[in-house]
Amino acid sequence: MQISKLTFVGTVDEFAAVAHLFEEAPRIGGRPSRQRRDAQQPPASVPELIREVLTRMPVPPAQQALYRALHRAGEAGLGASELAAAIRRTEPELAGVLGALGRRINRTSGVDPENSPGVELMFEIKQEDGQWHYRMRDALREVLEESRPAWL
Numbered sequence: 001m002q003i004s005k006l007t008f009v010g011t012v013d014e015f016a017a018v019a020h021l022f023e024e025a026p027r028i029g030g031r032p033s034r035q036r037r038d039a040q041q042p043p044a045s046v047p048e049l050i051r052e053v054l055t056r057m058p059v060p061p062a063q064q065a066l067y068r069a070l071h072r073a074g075e076a077g078l079g080a081s082e083l084a085a086a087i088r089r090t091e092p093e094l095a096g097v098l099g100a101l102g103r104r105i106n107r108t109s110g111v112d113p114e115n116s117p118g119v120e121l122m123f124e125i126k127q128e129d130g131q132w133h134y135r136m137r138d139a140l141r142e143v144l145e146e147s148r149p150a151w152l
Contacts, residue, residue, distance in 0.1 A: 049110050049121060050122065053122075059151070061151075065086075067136075067140075070083070071152060073136070076135070077133055079128065079131045102118035105118055122136070122140045123137060
C-alpha cells in the first residue's frame with residue numbers, strides 16, 4: 001500500500017491523539033510493532049536496553065554470528081575484514097548486518113529517539129590501521145554471559 005498525499009482536518013488536540021499512527025515503525029502483520037514506554041518511566045539502564053534489544057524479537061542468524069564472533073574475539077575485537085570473514089560475509093554484507101542491527105536497536109522501546117545509539121550501544125568502534133575495528137562492550141558481554149543464548 002502507498003499513500004501519496006494525506007490531508008488531516010481537525011484540531012491540534014485531535015491530531016495529537018492520532019500522531020502515533022504516522023510514526024515510522026517496523027510492521028508485523030500490518031500493525032506497528034514498536035512498543036510505547038510510559039512517559040513518566042525513567043530511562044532504562046544500558047544492560048536493560050541491551051536485554052530488550054536481544055529479546056524483543058528473535059535475533060537473526062547474521063546478528064547471532066556477529067555477536068558470536070566478537071564474543072570469541074574478546075578484548076582485542078576484530079577489524080572489519082576479519083569480522084566479515086568470521087561471520088562468512090563480505091564487507092558490504094557486514095555493513096548491511098550492522099545497519100539492520102542499528103535499526104533494531106534504535107526502534108527498541110526505551111531507546112531515546114532524540115539520541116539513538118545505533119550499534120554503538122553494543123560495540124566500541126574506532127578507526128585502526130585504516131579500517132574500522134569492532135569490540136564488544138562489557139555490558140553486552142555480561143548480558144550475553146548471563147542469559148547464555150543457545151546460539152552464542
